Amino acid sequence: MAVAGVAEAxxxxxVAERHALLPAGVGVGWRPEIAGWxxxxxxxxxxxxxxxxxxxxxxxxxxxxLRERGIPVVPHGVRLSLGGAEPxxxxxxxxxxxxxxxxxxxxxxxxVAFVRAAGHDAGHLLPVPRxxxxxxxxxxxxxxxxxxxxxxxxxxPIAALFDWPDDEYSEPDxxxxxxxRTGALLLLDVANVYANAVNRGQDPEAVLDxxxxxxxxxxHVAGGGEHxxxxxxxxxxxIHPVPRAVLQLVERLVERTAxxxxxxLERDGRxxxxxxxxxxxxxxxxxxxxxxxxxTAVAG
Amino acid sequence: xxxxxxxxxxxxxARQADLVAALVADGPVPPGFDPALLDATRRALLRKRAxxxxxxxxxxxxxxxxxxxxxxxxxxAGHEPVGALRDGWDIARALQRCGELGxxxxxxxxxxxxxxxxxxxxxxxxxxxxxxxxxIAMLTGRP
Numbered sequence: 122m123a124v125a126g127v128a129e130a131x132x133x134x135x136v137a138e139r140h141a142l143l144p145a146g147v148g149v150g151w152r153p154e155i156a157g158w159x160x161x162x163x164x165x166x167x168x169x170x171x172x173x174x175x176x177x178x179x180x181x182x183x184x185x186x187l188r189e190r191g192i193p194v195v196p197h198g199v200r201l202s203l204g205g206a207e208p209x210x211x212x213x214x215x216x217x218x219x220x221x222x223x224x225x226x227x228x229x230x231x232x233v234a235f236v237r238a239a240g241h242d243a244g245h246l247l248p249v250p251r252x253x254x255x256x257x258x259x260x261x262x263x264x265x266x267x268x269x270x271x272x273x274x275x276x277x278p279i280a281a282l283f284d285w286p287d288d289e290y291s292e293p294d295x296x297x298x299x300x301x302r303t304g305a306l307l308l309l310d311v312a313n314v315y316a317n318a319v320n321r322g323q324d325p326e327a328v329l330d331x332x333x334x335x336x337x338x339x340x341h342v343a344g345g346g347e348h349x350x351x352x353x354x355x356x357x358x359x360i361h362p363v364p365r366a367v368l369q370l371v372e373r374l375v376e377r378t379a380x381x382x383x384x385x386l387e388r389d390g391r392x393x394x395x396x397x398x399x400x401x402x403x404x405x406x407x408x409x410x411x412x413x414x415x416x417t418a419v420a421g
Numbered sequence: 422x423x424x425x426x427x428x429x430x431x432x433x434x435a436r437q438a439d440l441v442a443a444l445v446a447d448g449p450v451p452p453g454f455d456p457a458l459l460d461a462t463r464r465a466l467l468r469k470r471a472x473x474x475x476x477x478x479x480x481x482x483x484x485x486x487x488x489x490x491x492x493x494x495x496x497x498a499g500h501e502p503v504g505a506l507r508d509g510w511d512i513a514r515a516l517q518r519c520g521e522l523g524x525x526x527x528x529x530x531x532x533x534x535x536x537x538x539x540x541x542x543x544x545x546x547x548x549x550x551x552x553x554x555x556x557i558a559m560l561t562g563r564p
Contacts, residue, residue: 154476206434238437243445244502245466247437254433282462286453348468351461360472390472 142227142273142306143167143193143339147406147414148385151194155388156183158395162402165192165414166383167339170224172196172216177223188224195339196220196229201266203276204235204249209262214269221272228338230275230308231266233259233299250285251295256302263303275338276300277308280316280345280357292317293331300336307333310341310387311374315367316357325366326373334374339383342371342405359389363401371408381409447499467494470508477560478509481516481530484523510539532559 146166151159159168160183168187175184175196187194198217201209221229234246249255267274278296290298300307309332318325344361347354363386375381386401399413406413442448444463450456471493475482482489496512503511513530516522522530537545 206432206437235437238434238441241438241441241446242502243441243466244470245444247440247444250433250436258433282465283455283458348465350464354461356465358469390476 143195143383145381145383146411147402147409148339148383149402149414150197150385150387150389151184151187152389153181153183154390155392155398156181158398159183160186161395162414164190165385166411167193167195167385169195169197169230169385169387170220172198172220172229173200175220175223177216177219180223184224193227194224195226196224198229198231199246200236201231201262202234202236203231203262203266204233204247204255204259205237205262206235206258207238209265211269214266217266218269218271221270226272228273228275228306229270230277230338232277232279233296234279246279246281248279248281248284251288251290251292252285253289256290256295256298259299260302263299263305267303267305273306273338274303275306275308276303277310277341278313280310280313282320282354282356284321291331293328293333297333300333306338307336308339308341309334309337309374309382310343310357311370312341312343312345312357312363312367312387315364315370316345316355319355325370329370329373329377334377335379337378337382339385340371340374341387342367342384343387343389344401359387360391362393362397363404368404368408371405375409381411384409384411441501445499445501463498464494466502467498470497470502470505473505474509474512477505478513478526478529480523480525480528481509481513484526504544506545507539510545511541514541 144166148165148167148169149159149162151168151170159165170184184194196217201213201217203209217229220226232246233249235249236243236246249259263274263276276299278292296307299305314328314332315325318328342363343357343359344363345355345357345359346361346364348356371384384405386405388398392398403413436451439448439451443450443459444466450459468490471490474493475489485492493512496515497508502508510533513522513526517527517530536548538548539545
């Protein structure tokens, strides 16, 4: 009994520590195109910046100003190719570490994906086969990356329209095993969970139940939708509004976490007027049960 | 068409290379994959690249209006991603060759041809520092 109690306390403390990396609340992905809008937000809980667009010696003025206001900024890598069969490139890892140092970031994040093979670039995050071989490759590249980092690494499972034919694991099992082997945290993209579940004909909430959400460091939310060329397929585009169904999945996630996790909006193009972006943040805040940036009252 | 990418038949490295070739270089669908879903992915990647190129080539994209994503896909499908600057540059030059480049887009192309030396195969190189400064000022809207 006592042992179980201690184990439980340790687990709760570990969860609290993970959440403490970033303040609970609503943040946003900083992009040059919306820098002015982000700068005008009274108080995003945190921001994220694409690591490959950042020069650690000279971060963009908008990012520097966020740091001066005490707002954490997380470098988010998109080109490391941790799932690539070739060893992760040292220069890319060092760049990510330098970004973390320059921003005094509490953590960094990357993807469970590969982006290039045999010197050829896909220009996008691609899924790895969920096999033991791919687990070994990922774990090796992740450990190599962690060795260069002074801060924790959170891994984001991607949205993909297809699976490899030789998968040996379900996505939740694959991820659980990967996080256990590497000690990495989880950057849970709720829109990716929604997209993959819908496109595989699964219930998103049932998938959520099987994911290692006790390891969540923070959460992504993004928009998407169907395209006229591909009826029946949900595309995680980051250039469309966040669908109601994704916000509802955020609500289901929060029901399953110890406290409201840090959550942020990712928008990568076709930027709407400021009021619409603001409304998206408020909708996310309501789903999490937290105040929107700058609000004093708890929304939702 | 995909020769040069992949080539092997076993091992994760070769299989990843074959998948990349299928998605961006007109390679064959690797065994066991769903052809329709790979095709949907291939087209989604082209749409994403079109969006990125439109940010770097706003006048070129605007000159084609709603047709931009399709025009982009028609000219860049089968060409692996080389970055938004080169993707748009290749399209602008191709349209210019057929006399289909609009006035604004032509000015945009001329500006870049002045600032950079681009051989069509490798990343454009700045012609001079002052021109690059003007170029950056123009792209960012900041002096």
